[in-house]
Amino acid sequence: MTSHTPRVITRSDPTEIRIEWVDGHETVYSAQQLRAICPCARCVDEMSGVRTHDPASVPAELTQKDLTMVGNYAISMQFSDTHNTGIFPFSMLRENDPEPSA
Numbered sequence: 001m002t003s004h005t006p007r008v009i010t011r012s013d014p015t016e017i018r019i020e021w022v023d024g025h026e027t028v029y030s031a032q033q034l035r036a037i038c039p040c041a042r043c044v045d046e047m048s049g050v051r052t053h054d055p056a057s058v059p060a061e062l063t064q065k066d067l068t069m070v071g072n073y074a075i076s077m078q079f080s081d082t083h084n085t086g087i088f089p090f091s092m093l094r095e096n097d098p099e100p101s102a
């Protein structure tokens with residue numbers, strides 16, 4: 001078990017996902033933040049790794065639904081802009097923590 005393992009994942013609101021990690025740290029991601037870091041092939045060029053989707057184009061009021069586990073290492077969801085191909089590994093989510101612990 002590493003700190004990149006979630007203990008509890010809560011979709012408390014259509015605009016946010018809350019993850020409580022095994023080390024006790026808690027993170028809240030807005031749908032907008034998650035959409036902006038979407039690592040899927042439609043958002044990031046697979047060959048170059050360059051982001052082709054502009055994070056600035058994500059509306060602040062974006063919501064998500066259909067939160068599902070992908071194996072035991074990631075989550076996926078459908079955003080209100082209809083995008084649903086993103087798979088968000090927990091390691092990536094923890095590394096993109098908007099409020100990392102000191």
Ligand SMILES: [Zn+2]
Nearest residue numbers: 038040043086
């Ligand atoms: Zn994507």
